[in-house]
Each structure stands twice: as C-alpha cells, then as structure tokens.
Amino acid sequence: MSVWQLVAVGLVMLLGLVGVLLPGVPGQAIVWAAVLWWALTDMTPTAWGVLIGATALMLLNQALKPVLPPRRPGESGAPRRTVMIGGVAGIVGFFVVPVVGGIAGFVGAIYGTERLRLGSRGAAWTSVRSVMRATGYATLVELFACLLVAGAWLGALLWG
Numbered sequence: 001m002s003v004w005q006l007v008a009v010g011l012v013m014l015l016g017l018v019g020v021l022l023p024g025v026p027g028q029a030i031v032w033a034a035v036l037w038w039a040l041t042d043m044t045p046t047a048w049g050v051l052i053g054a055t056a057l058m059l060l061n062q063a064l065k066p067v068l069p070p071r072r073p074g075e076s077g078a079p080r081r082t083v084m085i086g087g088v089a090g091i092v093g094f095f096v097v098p099v100v101g102g103i104a105g106f107v108g109a110i111y112g113t114e115r116l117r118l119g120s121r122g123a124a125w126t127s128v129r130s131v132m133r134a135t136g137y138a139t140l141v142e143l144f145a146c147l148l149v150a151g152a153w154l155g156a157l158l159w160g
Contacts, residue, residue, distance in 0.1 A: 001041045006157065009038045013150045020143045021087035031146045032058050035153055046160040054149040061145040068138045078114060078131045086110040086136070087143060094147045102147050106140055107132070 001009075012034040019027030032054055039051035086109040093105020110131055115124035132140075 001038065005041060006038075009034050009153075012037070013153065017091050017143070017146055017150060018087075020146055021084055021139065028058055028061065028142055028146055031149050035149060038153065044160070046156050050149075050152050050156045053152060057145050057149060061142060064141060065138070068141060069133060070138065078110075078117075078127055082110055082113045082117075082127075082131060083135055083139060085113050086131075087139065090140070090143055091147065094144075094151065098151065099148075102144055103140065106136075106143070110136065 013031050016027045016030030016032075016034060019025035019030050021027070035051050035054045039047040086106045089109030090102045090106030092101075093108075094102030097104065107128065111124055111128050114127040114131070115121065118124055118127060128136075
C-alpha cells in the first residue's frame, strides 16, 4: 500500500472519529470501512487480524448500545459544544496517553469547559454528571471503541 493510500485511510478514520461526535454521521461504520479498505489492499495476516478484531469490537459495541442510556443532548443543559470539545480532547488524549488518555481527556475537557462556563467547581461537576448521563456514556463507549480500532491500525502500521 502506498504512502498516499495510508494517509487517505488515516484521514477517513479521523473523519469517522469526528463522525462519532456528530449526530447522524455513522462514525463507527466509517472507521470500520477504513480498516476494511486497508486490509483488502494490504492483504497481510496482520491486516486481516486487525480487521477481524475491529469487526468483533464494533459488533460488541453495537450489542452494548441498547444497554447504554440513549443520547439526549437537550436533557443535559450543557451546550452541544461541550460534548464536541470533550470528544476532540478524548481523541487527542488517546494518542498522547495511550488508551487511558481517551477517557481522561473526554471527561476532563467536559469538566474544564463547564467550569469556564459556569464558574464554580461544584456546578461544573454537577454539569459533568448531567452531561455524562444524557449523552456522555453512549458517546464515550462508541468513541472509545473507534479509538481502539484506530490505535490497533496505527500500531499494526508502526510495528507490523
């Protein structure tokens, strides 16, 4: 696979990661399709292993969706921008501090944004709990699954 194709696959994955945060965009399917594209082009055992793992993880994520609370951003009282900032910080955090940084970045950015908006620490934590109940858990689980797939792809490229 050429460098330009790898860059294109990476950009499609990034689009899928951002798509998880936007309503109506099938971010999870876009990330999986990028891995499929890479595996069909690369045709190595590592690529097929990443594709099988990504498929299993995405299917598990789909099975968990009915168990998680539905996304209702209007019920949290926080602006949609708060969840978007949290999602972007989760994506960056995942790659800065592998795996754990995604969760810490997501929740930490929501707290920071709400602290700036509301002014007090107590009100910010109350808002974080409200955001996590209304949209955060479902968004975080889907984003984390997509980040794990993107991380596996990147790891396969670097060490495979």
